[in-house]
Amino acid sequence: MRRSEAILQRPDFNFNRAVYKSMGFSDTDLEKPIIGIANTWSELCPGSYNLRKLAESVKYGIYAAGGTPVEFGVTGVCDGTAQGNEGMKFVLPSRELIANDVEVMVQAHRLDGIVLMGSCDKIVPGLLMAAARLKLPAILLPGGPMLGGPVFDGRKADLTSLSEGNGMLKAGKITEEELVRLEDTCGPTYGSCSFYGTANTMCCLSESLGMTLPGGALIPAVYAERTRLAYQTGEKIVELVNRNITAGDVLTAASIENGIRVLNATGGSTNGVLHLTAIAKEIGISGAEMTDKFKTVGKDTPLIVKVNPAARYDMEDFYLAGGIPQVMKELKPLLNMDVMTVTGKTAAENIESYPYIPVDRTIIKTIDEPFSEFGGIAILEGNLAPEGCITKPSAIAPDMRCFTGKARVFDGEEAAEEAILSGKIVPGNVVVIRYEGPKGGPGMREMFKAMKYLYGVGLSAATALITDGRFSGTNNGCFAGHISPEAAEGGPIAYVEDDDEITIDIPHGKITLHVDENTMDLRREKSLIRKPPALDGYLGLYSRFASSASKGAVLDWSRK
Known part of the structure; x- marks a missing residue:
């Protein structure tokens, strides 16, 4: 029944x-299966803007297949609007709200299946966490990426071009009129941002996990094909209910490993590590197990895709080059091919039957002739990050993958950005931004603007940036984030001082603070850890119960 x-x-x-x-x-x-449609539509987020229209196509598909659709709204935050301000503190915590919201609605109303609609950074992982937790028939339908804008600084513009442009304005490289014109044109359509940031990374990972219909991650938001995909999703969810194929059948240790491989092979966002770890927790895989898996899988997964920010190509180009189906076809010898997917078929059957378009080898390479022998994500460990930290070799020039410099330390994002724009950062500096972790921020903000400002003022090839906060998937330059333990929990990053020497050594997987342990002990004795601010409301709750980034920054109710 x-x-x-x-x-x-x-x-x-x-x-x-x-x-x-x-x-x-x-x-x-x-009398029919009651199918929920969890819709994150709003007029606040371009990645969600078309979801109300797509939901109608999903409903048509559900009706046609013999189900009854029931739609409800879910929180969906726009990372872009929240960048560089206090709003960003709420973005990562919103992921937990989304997962809980969907769980509550589905369980309270005893729905038979669920279509999860969302495209953006914390929305997609929150929806996938809910699917993993519920273990009911579920499909994730992204809204699709936006198209790129006019060429700016050698590539098609996107929304992040404005932060780079702001740095260029400060450096006298462009005029204010040129910057305003860029503001008008860099986001020409709705959709998730046109670069390979966290939003599109997570949509691609959903497809690689088997939770999105093949090809569904990268069809641009404005393409008619996106509407057809929505209808097909509605039809398919009814089939999954009738066959009792659940998210518990799809989201497994084997499919999570496939996701890790695709993340590495495509040079996706470092936030993918955080979110895959959180999704894995929902099916009983620990943060430590995920760290080990990322380290081992990353070493034998070649980088076969280069798109913005690692190249000038955007998401439309990636889609037209073959998208995730072509990527998985190239990775077939490395993937677990017998995993179940939301088509009701295995990954192997999907790859065999997909209607491929001619592949563009300037964007998608083969595993025999890749862009790089190692993947796009790297785990670094050392005395500065005993529980590890994350970097993205695919977005870092080869000659910057081993960098040693003098620390410039900032307790928070804004102070670092001010120093960059006022010329206080010089070549050879390692910008250290701390107290931005899950608990200390609270909320683990992205250091997006700081990295873009370094690029804009011409320092991205001569400096590095490390943080217990996060990075946007569009960042490039030498960086390491998610440093764990974070400063607010007494991690070594809390005791770094100006002019300390720091080495980021990506080839050897090391991050080192060149300060002897006796000196560190003295600093621990005399230094006071800055406590997280006392906050009411949801952010206060998140700060109290947030786990380490190495554990996915999920809520841990066992914490005191």
Whole structure:
């Protein structure tokens, strides 16, 4: 018996039937599988802007396949609007709200299956966490990426071009009129941002995990094909309910490993590590296990894709080059091919039957002739990050992958940005931004603007930046984030001082603070750890219970 059927039987549940009928549902509607549509649509986020329209196509598909759709709204924050201000503190914590929100709605109303609609940075992982937790039939439908803008600084513009342009304005490289013109044109359509940041990374990972229909990650938001995909998603979710194929069948240790490989092979966002770790926790895989898996998988997964920020190509180009189906076809010898997917078929069957377009080898290489022998994500460990930290070799020039410099330390993002724009950072500096971790921020903000400002003022090839906060997937230059333990929990980053020497050694997987242990002990004795601010509301709750970035920065209710 279906979940919804159990609470709609007469006479014991006449009340429940009357609730539906008060909204116009019929007896015929209530005889069918009740399929939820968790929609993160809003007029605040371009990545969600088209989801209301797509939901109508999903409903048509559900009706056609013999189901009854019921749509409800879910929180969906725009990272872009929150960048570089206090709003960013709420962005990562929103991931937990999304997962909890979907869980509550699905469980309270005993829905039979769920279509999860979202495209952006914390929205997609939150939806996938909910799917993993619920273990019901589920499909994730992204809204698709936006198109790129006019060429700026050698590549098609995107929303992040404005931060680079601001640095260029400060350096006298462009005029204010040119910057305003860029503001008008860099985001020409709705959709998730046109570069390979966290939003598109997570959509691609959803497809590689088997939770999105093949090809569904990268169809641009404005393409008609996106509407057809929405209809197909509606049809398919009813099939999954009828066949009892659940997210528990799709999201497994083997499919998570596939996701790690695709993340590395495509040079996706470092935030992918955080989010895959959080999703894995929902199926019983620990943060330590995920760290080990990232280290081992990254070493034998070649980088076969280069797109913005590692190259001038954007998401539309990536899609037209073959997208994730072509990537998985190239990686086939390295992937777990017998995993179940939301098509109701295995990954091997999907790869065999997909209608490929001619591949563009300037964007997608083969595993025999890759861009690089090692993957796009690297885990670094050392005395500065005992629990590890994350970097992105695919976005770092080869001659910057081993960098030693003098620390310039800042307790928070804004102070570092001010120093960069006022000329206080010089070649050879390692900018250290701390107290921006999950607990200390709180909320683990992205150091997006700081990296873009370094680029804009011409220092990205002569400096590095490390933080217990996060980075946007569009950042490039030498950087390491997610340093764990964070400063607020007494991690070594809390005791770094100006002019300390720091080495980031990506080839050897090391990050080193060149300060002897006796000196560190003295600093621990005399230094006071800055406590997280006392906050009310949800952010205060998150700060109290947030786990380390090495554990996915999920809420840990066992914490005191």
